[in-house]
Amino acid sequence: MAMTGVLKPGFAQVRVLDMEQALVHYRDRIGLNVVSTGDDGRVYLKAYDEFDRHSIILREADEAGLDVMAFKVQDDDVLKELEAKLVKEGMEVSHVPAGEQPGVGRRISFVAPTGHRFDLYADMELSDNGPETDNPDLWRTEPHGMKALRFDHCLLYGGDIDGAQRVFENALGFKTTEVIRQDDGLQIAVFLSCGMKAHDLAIVRNEEDGKLHHVSFNIEDWNSIRDAADIITKYDISLDIGPTRHGITRGQTIYFFDPSGNRNEVFAGGYSYYPGDPLRVWQMQEVGKGIFYYERQLNDRFMGVVT
Amino acid sequence: MAMTGVLKPGFAQVRVLDMEQALVHYRDRIGLNVVSTGDDGRVYLKAYDEFDRHSIILREADEAGLDVMAFKVQDDDVLKELEAKLVKEGMEVSHVPAGEQPGVGRRISFVAPTGHRFDLYADMELSDNGPETDNPDLWRTEPHGMKALRFDHCLLYGGDIDGAQRVFENALGFKTTEVIRQDDGLQIAVFLSCGMKAHDLAIVRNEEDGKLHHVSFNIEDWNSIRDAADIITKYDISLDIGPTRHGITRGQTIYFFDPSGNRNEVFAGGYSYYPGDPLRVWQMQEVGKGIFYYERQLNDRFMGVVT
Amino acid sequence: MAMTGVLKPGFAQVRVLDMEQALVHYRDRIGLNVVSTGDDGRVYLKAYDEFDRHSIILREADEAGLDVMAFKVQDDDVLKELEAKLVKEGMEVSHVPAGEQPGVGRRISFVAPTGHRFDLYADMELSDNGPETDNPDLWRTEPHGMKALRFDHCLLYGGDIDGAQRVFENALGFKTTEVIRQDDGLQIAVFLSCGMKAHDLAIVRNEEDGKLHHVSFNIEDWNSIRDAADIITKYDISLDIGPTRHGITRGQTIYFFDPSGNRNEVFAGGYSYYPGDPLRVWQMQEVGKGIFYYERQLNDRFMGVVT
Amino acid sequence: MAMTGVLKPGFAQVRVLDMEQALVHYRDRIGLNVVSTGDDGRVYLKAYDEFDRHSIILREADEAGLDVMAFKVQDDDVLKELEAKLVKEGMEVSHVPAGEQPGVGRRISFVAPTGHRFDLYADMELSDNGPETDNPDLWRTEPHGMKALRFDHCLLYGGDIDGAQRVFENALGFKTTEVIRQDDGLQIAVFLSCGMKAHDLAIVRNEEDGKLHHVSFNIEDWNSIRDAADIITKYDISLDIGPTRHGITRGQTIYFFDPSGNRNEVFAGGYSYYPGDPLRVWQMQEVGKGIFYYERQLNDRFMGVVT
Missing domain, CATH: 3.10.180.10 (2,3-Dihydroxybiphenyl 1,2-Dioxygenase, domain 1)
Structure with missing residues (x-):
């Protein structure tokens, strides 16, 4: 294929009213695995079949909804090209430094004409319990709950x-x-x-x-x-x-x-x-x-x- | 994504010993639809869920096997670029004019180091009984046989x-x-x-x-x-x-x-x-x-x- | 098991307003096979996986609904016993002679306290295209429509x-x-x-x-x-x-x-x-x-x- | 139906060489639940969807194989009738008193002409974690392993x-x-x-x-x-x-x-x-x-x- 280098939906940061209830839901029912909890209380989760460190971030807030949806792009060069193209399309692009989320490189960020914030990034650490790569089995441990494969x-x-x-x-x-x-x-x-x-x-x-x-x-x-x-x-x-x-x-x-x-x-x-x-x-x-x-x-x- | 413009496997031309038996197999059992028969006896088939005109060509011959596997590329510009890259990799590229297969544009052709012939092309007519596009149903008529979706x-x-x-x-x-x-x-x-x-x-x-x-x-x-x-x-x-x-x-x-x-x-x-x-x-x-x-x-x- | 000898639901006679439309529905969509049409216009159908001659009878009428649901019993002795038991439970039992439906033996009939007519019978001819019994395949011809297995x-x-x-x-x-x-x-x-x-x-x-x-x-x-x-x-x-x-x-x-x-x-x-x-x-x-x-x-x- | 009162396969007592390994297999892989362990070391298990107390008994022994397969019958009267019929067919019938297995009533036992021991019994306690009966859900807790429904x-x-x-x-x-x-x-x-x-x-x-x-x-x-x-x-x-x-x-x-x-x-x-x-x-x-x-x-x- 020959598109402009956006690889896939990378993560979504979702606002929840009660973190404990949310964890029961996303972890035990949908079947995600908890990766880590940040100092700011955000909880990072991933589906068992994803290579990248995390794909869902839960943030406790007074109002439900979506903070941001992010796409992973091919590499940092692509990130630069895409920034230029976004600007050309009239988007105001801001920057999120590496480390704002654990294991995630620098992001560029824009608010689409529909009022939604989108981030793009090229680098995220690989999970240490993502899919196996050496003579891989289907899964490391039996999937649970709804057995979500990926965000x-x-x-x-x-x-x-x-x-x-x-x-x-x-x-x-x-x-x-x-x-x-x-x-x-x-x-x-x-x-x-x-x-x-x-x-x-x-x-x-x-x-x-x-x-x-x-x-x-x-x-x-x-x-x-x-x-x-x-x-x-x-x-x-x-x-x-x-x-x-x-x-x-x-x-x-x-x-x-x-x-x-x-x-x-x-x-x-x-x-x-x-x-x-x-x-x-x-x-x-x-x-x-x-x-x-x-x-x-x-x-x-x-x-x-x-x- | 940002690859070099090859979209997908497009067709395979397969040699069969007996066309009548082959048609029973590919049409009635695997569930392909016959599109047309060429003057040279080649039979063109497609899976019900493919947009393009055909994806399997059967050619009667004395020996079974594969004549050629072809990939569809994004457009003719990409086809030119890929020809240059193939030559750079030491491949000898030949040309198949449009119309060698009905509804298929010009192809470039090379024999890979494993001795297999591969073709690349940018244009193939759309089928008139591929997937619907206006308020589309799942299928036009109930799929039959093994219900192959695509080559x-x-x-x-x-x-x-x-x-x-x-x-x-x-x-x-x-x-x-x-x-x-x-x-x-x-x-x-x-x-x-x-x-x-x-x-x-x-x-x-x-x-x-x-x-x-x-x-x-x-x-x-x-x-x-x-x-x-x-x-x-x-x-x-x-x-x-x-x-x-x-x-x-x-x-x-x-x-x-x-x-x-x-x-x-x-x-x-x-x-x-x-x-x-x-x-x-x-x-x-x-x-x-x-x-x-x-x-x-x-x-x-x-x-x-x-x- | 040790029950009183009722084997299974045998047939249902259903009233339809338009036989042609009904046949498209029950035959082509649900996937039943038409067995025969009676002189009185009733159409007999069966599911492909049923041994008995028919299981659904369609009768054209001015009002939709169910004429009768029938159960098959083990044998004629059981039929006699069940008649006695029905009478003992206060049911009025009438008799339908063999041949009222093609291939079906004598039936006994009662109207349950809910106003529904039920028939019981011991004998129905086997279908000549029911499941195979000698080195049987799964089906004789590929099931169609919804692939109903049985009424x-x-x-x-x-x-x-x-x-x-x-x-x-x-x-x-x-x-x-x-x-x-x-x-x-x-x-x-x-x-x-x-x-x-x-x-x-x-x-x-x-x-x-x-x-x-x-x-x-x-x-x-x-x-x-x-x-x-x-x-x-x-x-x-x-x-x-x-x-x-x-x-x-x-x-x-x-x-x-x-x-x-x-x-x-x-x-x-x-x-x-x-x-x-x-x-x-x-x-x-x-x-x-x-x-x-x-x-x-x-x-x-x-x-x-x-x- | 009108058969002689045998309801279903009730239990199988299986000999295993190593109980710990056997438990991993039958409990964690096949997905049975452990019910109890007897003083004699036998372990009683059941599938999650069975009403009766247990259906598989594991007994550690020097040789693998089957001790006995048992069928549940309708009631004690049926048990008596079946004993008479077995004797009439030339079987030697012995008796296993109630309580030989926890929660299981008296059994009759015979060795079939193929050398296999079969038991029959009418009574087994209901499990306290079998299927629900009041506004029942599909299961009490999510089935695990292979999710065996029943022996x-x-x-x-x-x-x-x-x-x-x-x-x-x-x-x-x-x-x-x-x-x-x-x-x-x-x-x-x-x-x-x-x-x-x-x-x-x-x-x-x-x-x-x-x-x-x-x-x-x-x-x-x-x-x-x-x-x-x-x-x-x-x-x-x-x-x-x-x-x-x-x-x-x-x-x-x-x-x-x-x-x-x-x-x-x-x-x-x-x-x-x-x-x-x-x-x-x-x-x-x-x-x-x-x-x-x-x-x-x-x-x-x-x-x-x-x-």
């Missing part, structure tokens, strides 16, 4: 989604894989990929800027969705919707809420995207099927509740 | 695998995801990716050059492997091994032979590869587990039979 | 469910596996098994007698539920709810409507019941979870719509 | 399998579901059911009497077979064969050995058997497919290694 993507809500799309396409080399579009051409949602996944980031048009719709984790397959649902009920986790499938991305999915009200998704499957694949377009009258392929209609909670 | 990769046998690896890395921007390595450092097998898949091409050291070990198709999940096995037995298709899992790539897999003796694989799952992920290394004493994770030993047929 | 059970709505339960337990030797019970002890639903399945018949308390909630078909597993859902959306079949799981029986399930408005279920899994297993009891405050284990709440349509 | 059946090797079949059919009311039969009519293997499972007991003709081929546990589905295989490799458990499918019973399966050399199976699926279903017959030339549906050939280890 996968975020879906965000904000106003100027066309502006955000332009920045991600033009400056960062993302491709738009699918859109929801009104008959008058107005885009209601855009799905953006920096690699071969159907989406690494999705943004939905919304009056209020800077909102988080959900943080998503990849799990193995449709059976894992069922097993996640079994866990959700057993531990009385608030379900949003699922098990179901998306028309958009074709992902098999279930949505639920963390104890602070942040929406989570665990999903499996979906198509592989190749740059050059045609754009998939959903009209508003089919948006129900696009979002929930089986139900073929939206529910108010899914559309309205964000953090 | 995925080839595993090839030849002598100078280090040479081939060098060409694919240096000229074409592939990354090596896994290797099998003797204690003295000699590489026995290399697994190469041009994107986020654990492999798009694999090459195993072998005395004789230019050999095909298998052509592989991606299917949905572990249940699809079982369903494929049910079909293999029902229609008395020659089984090689499986259902099982690879240690290398973690793919869930089953191997079998087409009526001409060419080995096929259908597989599901496996990890997603990100450029920058550490190399996975298998030592010879663990190679059994690397190849067949459950059996933890090789069988002679799997190692010895190639076409 | 499995009905859920019925009526008034005197205690009376019906008594007849099925005392006369026919069924066991109650689960109940939904109000705090005052009033039973809202009873689940009855004549063998090792979690239910062969379920009855829910309802003001109006003789109503059908759903006819259910067994399919292979949770993946088959997803595949059924894919079919439901593709062919724009009216979905009720699912994919989900029942707390009661633990079955993995999806509900939808035939073109006449009769509700169907395809389901997989659930526990095996052994006579002697403790009764499972659901209180009304947990009934949502009992019915839909993931959603943990009922929907009006599921409760209210019957035929 | 399911044994396959035994011995000489007079016709004699054993006669006793199980005539005295205990079992039905023969499938046989492997030579062209001269000699039965090589018989599969016997006391309910609706494709088999609760299987016996294969063998020169030596009283041998155990395997003890089998039921697990959820084909994905669980893969997960079991992942565990088998991770913990370097000796694999026999699988994941594969049986032609006989259609079960999806994997075989492996406990540290003492006793063969275990975990399996999923397979057809439901109804009394009255036709006998399935396998000829010797198709026995490979009958045993291993995918490989279509036996391996020496599977046939020859017993304990």
Whole structure:
């Protein structure tokens, strides 16, 4: 492939109202491993199948939501190029010094036209309990909970989604894989990929800027969705919707809420995207099927509740 | 991502001894759709979930095997760049004019140090019954047979695998995801990716050059492997091994032979590869587990039979 | 086991408003095979994995619903014993001569206290394309549509469910596996098994007698539920709810409507019941979870719509 | 159903060479729960989804193998009837007093013509951590290891399998579901059911009497077979064969050995058997497919290694 050097979603820093409850949720239910706790109380976690040190940071705060979503890029040269491109697209780029998070190199940071902060970085330490590399087994210890494989993507809500799309396409080399579009051409949602996944980031048009719709984790397959649902009920986790499938991305999915009200998704499957694949377009009258392929209609909670 | 512009495995041209039998196998059992038959008798097929016009070409011949494996690249500019890089790596590049295959643009062609012919091309017509793009359903008509989603990769046998690896890395921007390595450092097998898949091409050291070990198709999940096995037995298709899992790539897999003796694989799952992920290394004493994770030993047929 | 000789649910005769549409639904979507059409227009169908001649009879009528559900018993002696027991329980038993349905022996018939007609019979011809018995393959031809394995059970709505339960337990030797019970002890639903399945018949308390909630078909597993859902959306079949799981029986399930408005279920899994297993009891405050284990709440349509 | 009152396989007492290793295997890998340890050192275990107190008893001994397989019957009256029938079939019946195993009532015991000891009993205490019965969840705590649902059946090797079949059919009311039969009519293997499972007991003709081929546990589905295989490799458990499918019973399966050399199976699926279903017959030339549906050939280890 020949894109501009953004490798993947790297981490998301999520605000939670009660750290102890949040840990039960993300560690014991979703199945992440706790890596470390910072002096400032932030807790760093990772999925068992990720090489990098951490991918989810929980920060206790008075309000739920997303502080920042970060992408890993190929190397520091790419980071410099991307900074220039961001500036060219009109973004104000600030700098986060190495070490602001343990094991993470310098980051550049910008606020997208939808009001969301995104960071880019080239360096993160490898985890010492990531996947094995010498005659590797599937896992070091049996995965637990929902057996999340990786932090996968975020879906965000904000106003100027066309502006955000332009920045991600033009400056960062993302491709738009699918859109929801009104008959008058107005885009209601855009799905953006920096690699071969159907989406690494999705943004939905919304009056209020800077909102988080959900943080998503990849799990193995449709059976894992069922097993996640079994866990959700057993531990009385608030379900949003699922098990179901998306028309958009074709992902098999279930949505639920963390104890602070942040929406989570665990999903499996979906198509592989190749740059050059045609754009998939959903009209508003089919948006129900696009979002929930089986139900073929939206529910108010899914559309309205964000953090 | 920031590689050199090779998008994906595009097609494989496979030699079969009897076209009628081959069609029953690839069309009815593996589940491909026939696209067209050329004046020269070549039959063009595609998996139902592929956008491009065709991905498998069957050519009747006296000897089974692989004529050529081709990769699709981003555009014609990339094609020119890659030609220059191939020449720089010492490859002799020849040209195949547009139209040698219906709907396919000009190709450049080289013979890798392992004796295998590879083609690169930027343009292929889109299929008129590929995936839908307007409010798309999962499929146009119910998938049949093993429900192959796409032609995925080839595993090839030849002598100078280090040479081939060098060409694919240096000229074409592939990354090596896994290797099998003797204690003295000699590489026995290399697994190469041009994107986020654990492999798009694999090459195993072998005395004789230019050999095909298998052509592989991606299917949905572990249940699809079982369903494929049910079909293999029902229609008395020659089984090689499986259902099982690879240690290398973690793919869930089953191997079998087409009526001409060419080995096929259908597989599901496996990890997603990100450029920058550490190399996975298998030592010879663990190679059994690397190849067949459950059996933890090789069988002679799997190692010895190639076409 | 030592029950009174009822072997299994044998057939259900379902009223449909339009036979042609019904056939598309039951044959092409659910995946049944058409066996024959009677002089009176009734169409006989069977699932591919059933030994007996037919299991679903469609009858065109002005109103949807269930004419009769029938159970197969061990032999004619058992049929006589069961008639005596039914009479002893106060049931009026009538007789249907052999041949009223092609290939089916004499039946005895009674109307349960909930207003539903049930038939019992000992003899039905074997199908000539049921499962193989000599070195049997899994199937004769690849299953199609939702790949229904068998007609499995009905859920019925009526008034005197205690009376019906008594007849099925005392006369026919069924066991109650689960109940939904109000705090005052009033039973809202009873689940009855004549063998090792979690239910062969379920009855829910309802003001109006003789109503059908759903006819259910067994399919292979949770993946088959997803595949059924894919079919439901593709062919724009009216979905009720699912994919989900029942707390009661633990079955993995999806509900939808035939073109006449009769509700169907395809389901997989659930526990095996052994006579002697403790009764499972659901209180009304947990009934949502009992019915839909993931959603943990009922929907009006599921409760209210019957035929 | 109307059989003679045998409900199900109740327990198997297995001899192991080293209790500590055996516990790691049966508890941590297969996923049973330890119930208690007797004064005589026997360890009692159960699967999480079983109501009864225990189903597997491990006894440390100098030689691996099976002490006894036991069936649970409906009540003490049935036990008396079955004793009379066993005597009538020429069996010598002995008595095991209540309390020989904790929580188990009196047993009757006989040695089948194949040299295997079988016990029958009517009473076993319910476990206090079996499945819930009041608004039950799927499980009390997340299942672990291979997530065995229940002890399911044994396959035994011995000489007079016709004699054993006669006793199980005539005295205990079992039905023969499938046989492997030579062209001269000699039965090589018989599969016997006391309910609706494709088999609760299987016996294969063998020169030596009283041998155990395997003890089998039921697990959820084909994905669980893969997960079991992942565990088998991770913990370097000796694999026999699988994941594969049986032609006989259609079960999806994997075989492996406990540290003492006793063969275990975990399996999923397979057809439901109804009394009255036709006998399935396998000829010797198709026995490979009958045993291993995918490989279509036996391996020496599977046939020859017993304990």
